[in-house]
Amino acid sequence: MSAVLDRPAPLGGPVLTKGTRALVVLAAIGVAAMIYRFAAGLGGSTALNDGYPWGLWIALDVVTGTALGCGGYAVALLVYVLNKGEFHPAVRPALLTSALGYSMAAVSIILDVGRPWLLHRVAIYVNHWNTSSALFEVALCVMTYVAVLWVEVSPSFLPAWKSGPPGLRKTLGDTFLPVIEKALPFVIALGLLLPTMHQSSLGTLMLLSGKKLHGLWSTPLLPLLFLISCLAMGYAVVVFESTLSSVAFRRPREGKMLAGLGRAVAPFLWAWAGIRLVDVAIRGKLAFFAKPDGYVLLFLVEMALVVAPAVMLASPAKRANAGNLFRAAMLMILAGALYRIDTFIVAFRPGAQYAYFPSVAEILATVGLVAIEILVYVFFVKRFPILTGAEPAHAAAASQVR
Amino acid sequence: MTLDRRSLLTGAAATAAAAVAVTAGGAEGAVKTAPPDAVGLLYDTTLCIGCKTCVVACREANDKKPDTSNSNGLWDAPLDLNGQTKNVIKLYKEPGSPVRSYFKAQCMHCVDPACVGACMIGALQKREKGIVTYKKEYCSGCRYCQVACPFEIPKFEWASRAPLMVKCELCNHRLAEGKLPGCVEVCPRKAVIYGTRDALLADAKKRIADHPDRYRGYKDGDAPRVFGETDGGGTQCLVLSHVPYENLGLPALEDTSQAVLPRSIQHGVYQGMIAPIALYAVLGAVVFRNKREQDKAGGAE
Numbered sequence: 001m002s003a004v005l006d007r008p009a010p011l012g013g014p015v016l017t018k019g020t021r022a023l024v025v026l027a028a029i030g031v032a033a034m035i036y037r038f039a040a041g042l043g044g045s046t047a048l049n050d051g052y053p054w055g056l057w058i059a060l061d062v063v064t065g066t067a068l069g070c071g072g073y074a075v076a077l078l079v080y081v082l083n084k085g086e087f088h089p090a091v092r093p094a095l096l097t098s099a100l101g102y103s104m105a106a107v108s109i110i111l112d113v114g115r116p117w118l119l120h121r122v123a124i125y126v127n128h129w130n131t132s133s134a135l136f137e138v139a140l141c142v143m144t145y146v147a148v149l150w151v152e153v154s155p156s157f158l159p160a161w162k163s164g165p166p167g168l169r170k171t172l173g174d175t176f177l178p179v180i181e182k183a184l185p186f187v188i189a190l191g192l193l194l195p196t197m198h199q200s201s202l203g204t205l206m207l208l209s210g211k212k213l214h215g216l217w218s219t220p221l222l223p224l225l226f227l228i229s230c231l232a233m234g235y236a237v238v239v240f241e242s243t244l245s246s247v248a249f250r251r252p253r254e255g256k257m258l259a260g261l262g263r264a265v266a267p268f269l270w271a272w273a274g275i276r277l278v279d280v281a282i283r284g285k286l287a288f289f290a291k292p293d294g295y296v297l298l299f300l301v302e303m304a305l306v307v308a309p310a311v312m313l314a315s316p317a318k319r320a321n322a323g324n325l326f327r328a329a330m331l332m333i334l335a336g337a338l339y340r341i342d343t344f345i346v347a348f349r350p351g352a353q354y355a356y357f358p359s360v361a362e363i364l365a366t367v368g369l370v371a372i373e374i375l376v377y378v379f380f381v382k383r384f385p386i387l388t389g390a391e392p393a394h395a396a397a398a399s400q401v402r
Numbered sequence: 403m404t405l406d407r408r409s410l411l412t413g414a415a416a417t418a419a420a421a422v423a424v425t426a427g428g429a430e431g432a433v434k435t436a437p438p439d440a441v442g443l444l445y446d447t448t449l450c451i452g453c454k455t456c457v458v459a460c461r462e463a464n465d466k467k468p469d470t471s472n473s474n475g476l477w478d479a480p481l482d483l484n485g486q487t488k489n490v491i492k493l494y495k496e497p498g499s500p501v502r503s504y505f506k507a508q509c510m511h512c513v514d515p516a517c518v519g520a521c522m523i524g525a526l527q528k529r530e531k532g533i534v535t536y537k538k539e540y541c542s543g544c545r546y547c548q549v550a551c552p553f554e555i556p557k558f559e560w561a562s563r564a565p566l567m568v569k570c571e572l573c574n575h576r577l578a579e580g581k582l583p584g585c586v587e588v589c590p591r592k593a594v595i596y597g598t599r600d601a602l603l604a605d606a607k608k609r610i611a612d613h614p615d616r617y618r619g620y621k622d623g624d625a626p627r628v629f630g631e632t633d634g635g636g637t638q639c640l641v642l643s644h645v646p647y648e649n650l651g652l653p654a655l656e657d658t659s660q661a662v663l664p665r666s667i668q669h670g671v672y673q674g675m676i677a678p679i680a681l682y683a684v685l686g687a688v689v690f691r692n693k694r695e696q697d698k699a700g701g702a703e
Contacts, residue, residue: 041563043562053546053548053549080689081692083695088696114542114566115565128524128540129523130524133668136522137672184693189689204664205546205549209660211653211654353482
């Protein structure tokens, strides 16, 4: 239980470095692309059309982005439901990544919808709520969950504000910190309930497109497959992010804990692959394999991307190998991303007269949002106690400031 | 610890049982039928001469500008439905044969529309007489209706900076004034007629009975039938054709609307919010207990 003794601490040091300066440039280009989207309209700035009304922003930024934002959900499940305290050091960075991922998804939704200034009506027009609509549920859940995530992250910065100089921040810290600390268990529970609801409903979304969605993807089990997949992606993201930040910030790697995550994720991978395969077989979809085409190939690639990391994490020795674990995490992220992009774009077939490939503005806006996400992450871990390190980071930071 | 796990398992089991129970209950009543006063159109390809007067009348009735983008700005020539075209006449040429057919593409006004199932706060809804109408004040332009529609009917005003969805609303504003839909009023051959769904369906079936050789089914060789009687759970706009419906670009749909399954799932899992509330209660209890235990073990946070 040595991890418990290590308190999270700010890394300190300048936020602007060579690496982050490059990100600032990408972020600025992305912001320009976003402004262009509103100036030129969706028709003028995107490759979206009446056949492919949803493209990169929905499939990647929102659907994949929020699944990548499931690190907080996945780790909270281990720590607070299964009572595995050894994963505690992963909670704060995972929640921060989740808060950022979901916030960026929210920005993408504002970019994507035609009249974002009416979006709040979805929440407030209570007597018009269409409870049949999976998108309605996703919208409400995501709006709430963004707030929940920032509340969950707030214990990492409110204490600093509270003990800081008088002003707005101190007032906020004084007012909210005691309330949040008391309410935290119930906020955490909400943070477990909401992703369970909307990550599964993201799968239900495409079920409504009927036969436009290829038979190898369309199944009543879409919500279950999306839910399992988002948990696998959540664990993978924590491994990915933790490994990268230990390299980037030259910190000791949480090897034992990450190996534990590798162990936790494997059942989800096997379950996903097994359920999908059995579902395809039971529902008579094996006929597709008699005439292999691009879709069959994609299906096989998706399966391989899930089974490969499951095999790579099969033994304790393999899980202890940092490089192997990192590669497995990358494969899991790729698998989840491909599954979502396939379900929302590639396996969605509106008709031969339609085609879609994202426009330059769509791609630049997405890249910009990711850059902003990383910048805010770097800012947070340097200024606030997010990461748990063996080194007393304050001392190093203080000496640099002086 | 034992207590935690037990309460978690009991809670999860109760939740699952509740979800299964409501799913089973919800699925029974999930299939929808047309309202008794449902109205629609009957379009008969054997009568249509492709004059496109209906396309012009539709523009006038709905205040939409001619689409001259395919004719160097000279005349109205939309290739398909679009953000300014709610009704279009298409031509089908059978390869290697003189057989031709026109096809009037427009909203089918489904009995159980996928677009309505998609729409978050009911911008698209079945309103008077089962007509699928659009109220822009509830539309944020999310375009889920386009993802959902099996007929690819709702179109988006892509060029606009405050875009709306555009689709046939059966000229409900004209119906309210006692007039016919624009397209029906001008059709010189009565190729498209307006009426209650029941009357139109009876009419269509009589035409098939009187002239069984004239009409076709979905695929080549299928027995003649009315498109829309059962397709996709039924539509209020019906089609009769002398070429297989498949060739007109009409989709092959199940007899159950594709809106039924997602609706059963949503209503089943979330009915009365019982399952989520039960799950939340269990999660809250477990998290509270575990967190207190961990905080104690780890010292004061």
